[in-house]
Amino acid sequence: MDPRTLLSTDHECQVKHIAGGCYYHFGVTDALMTELNSACDLNELIDTLTLHVNIDGLPLSRSSAVHLWPILGRIKELGNSNVFLIGLYSGTSKPSSVHEYLKEFVDELKVVIQEGLHFNGKHYKIAAPEAFICDAPERAFLKCVMGHSGYNGCECCIQTGVYVSGRMTYPDLTAELRTDSQFEEMVDEDHHTGVSPLKDLGVGLVTSFVLDYMHLVCLGAVRKLLYLWIKGPMKCRVSASVLSLVSQQMASLRLNIPKTFSRKPRSLFEVAMWKATEFRLFLLYTGPIVLRKNVPHNLYKHFMLLSVARRILLSPDLCLEFCEYANQLLQVFVENSAKIYGPEFIVYNVHGLIHLAQDARKCGPLDQISIRKLK
Incomplete structure (x- = not known):
């Protein structure tokens, strides 16, 4: 028999049409429960779980314009933690709206952070994601800031780039470092293109976005x-x-x-x-x-x-x-x-x-x- 019959795999799923494409939310809670259930070295002393999140785009094939944009997660405290799928977007280009794309993820994660998670009779606190691990274009997209080729594109320090030989350069090695509070207050107006939906999670939009x-x-x-x-x-x-x-x-x-x-x-x-x-x-x-x-x-x-x-x-x-x-x-x-x-x-x-x-x-x-x- 086909394994999909034995496992009663759904043949259809209710996708939502958002941001110029289709999106399906697998869920943060379900992913965490599955990962805890499969953990073989779950330390009894662990009472707080911290997420590392990755968002990136990848083409399905060279002959198709369709791209997938998964939201992936991993539990920091579990050394052998698998990478799990939280949400999946499909479209011919990147999501047209970061707010629509991240809405279900942000809404659910806010509840999980506030209420925590019960597993095998134990309550686990869920911390705000410690690190969003993405490449430069995706970081700019998620944070709603200038890209890496812009004059104010450095995410870690405040300086205006210098255009040299057709390239944007950042020659100042001692420029003032950005802080989470400055980012939230939009002190450097030229760095921002909008307000990131991740602001509602209370994560540091400078310190929580690591350079890959x-x-x-x-x-x-x-x-x-x-x-x-x-x-x-x-x-x-x-x-x-x-x-x-x-x-x-x-x-x-x-x-x-x-x-x-x-x-x-x-x-x-x-x-x-x-x-x-x-x-x-x-x-x-x-x-x-x-x-x-x-x-x-x-x-x-x-x-x-x-x-x-x-x-x-x-x-x-x-x-x-x-x-x-x-x-x-x-x-x-x-x-x-x-x-x-x-x-x-x-x-x-x-x-x-x-x-x-x-x-x-x-x-x-x-x-x-x-x-x-x-x-």
């Missing part, structure tokens, strides 16, 4: 460095012979890469096809080896500033003790980036590196608050 290091570092700063070495201006470019030598050494490491890494090293000349995990592997493991004594010393030292800082902020053992040191390394990295690669290098992704340490101080190692963890 997968996009900021792996698919951002590291990829930009490699592109400049391969195809950048002559002052930044590394010779083809050196790149070939580095690529050969990376290929020689393939047999020694454990299966815990999802991908083996590939040639630098294939960098356009690299995935985020490959940039991560290069930054933390293979890069420090194959670049040493091959690329110019100043480029290697600059690369290692980023590598060591990321190592600290990703390590549960090092993160809290050496968080400030990692922050200093990132400040030097960004400052020297302008000197080595020019002011046009300090775009949103590179500037955002100086704010990553504050997320680690609040939420712990960056791997715990990365989109990688919620996919």
Whole structure:
């Protein structure tokens, strides 16, 4: 028999037509109950559950314009917590209204936070989400603020961007940091495009929206460095012979890469096809080896500033003790980036590196608050 018959799976569901598409709300309460029921290491001392939430868009296929926009959640206190589905939107573009899109989610979560949850005779408090883990366009959409290419697009500090060589840059490394209270009062009017529906949850719309290091570092700063070495201006470019030598050494490491890494090293000349995990592997493991004594010393030292800082902020053992040191390394990295690669290098992704340490101080190692963890 078909498993849908055995499990009495519904063949239809009552979707709502909102924000230019269709939406179905699975529910926060049902998801939490299911997750608690399947938890095998539920600590009796846990009395408060904290959510990490991810919202992102993904295409169904290359041949279709239909996109899905799921609202995903995960329980922070359960180390083996699964990622669960809270709501699902389908449409040919992103939701036309963030208020319509998030209404059921916000309304239910307000009740859950106020009343808590009863499970197996125990009452659990539900805290407001500690972290919304999204990439830059989705964060701007949910918070109703300027995008990362706008003059007032930095979500963590108050500064006006500078347009350099066709790119929006954020050169000020000492700008005043944004606070939750300033955001709520809309002190920087040019930063806001509206009022976020998440304001009703009482979450910090600055501190609760963490910068995702997968996009900021792996698919951002590291990829930009490699592109400049391969195809950048002559002052930044590394010779083809050196790149070939580095690529050969990376290929020689393939047999020694454990299966815990999802991908083996590939040639630098294939960098356009690299995935985020490959940039991560290069930054933390293979890069420090194959670049040493091959690329110019100043480029290697600059690369290692980023590598060591990321190592600290990703390590549960090092993160809290050496968080400030990692922050200093990132400040030097960004400052020297302008000197080595020019002011046009300090775009949103590179500037955002100086704010990553504050997320680690609040939420712990960056791997715990990365989109990688919620996919």
